[in-house]
Amino acid sequence: MQRITITIEDELLAEIDAAAEARGYQNRSEIMRDLARAGLQQSAENATPSGQCVAALVYVYDHAARDLSKRLVQNFHGHHDLSLATLHVHLDDDSCMEVTALKGASGEVRQLADHIIAERGVRYGRVVMIPTVSGKKPRARRHD
Secondary structure, three states, X not given: OOOOOOOOOHHHHHHHHHHHHHHOOOOXXXXXXXXXXXXXXXXXXXXXXXXXXXXXXXXXXXXXXXXHHHHHHHHHHHOOOOEEEEEEEEOOOOEEEEEEXXXXXXXXXXXXXXXXXXXXXXXXXXXXEEEOOOOOOOOOOXXX
């Protein structure tokens, strides 16, 4: 491990210290490493996708929005090779949240996620993509 020196604004350092205390970090180095990793992961996610990935697509939508449920179902049926499973949660009288597990080529997963998030009536959406090693197939496991 290497030691580095950085210059940072007082206000930003105060925010970092408050986050470190709230999350239980023992020192600034630990939170700075985690923040750097998170930033690098976000940059990688925003870069041109390549390879295979697994992903979690989380979105909140207005279930009464005109034909939205139908459009969402059509989108997922049109990409059935990417969609593994979906959890549906009723949040209140107007809103539902869905969490969909996706798996496939990163570009295709990103395109589907962006399309779902952009649908009229989807209020919030976010996708977390995790690269996977391509070429490996899951082993069948026996449950004795």
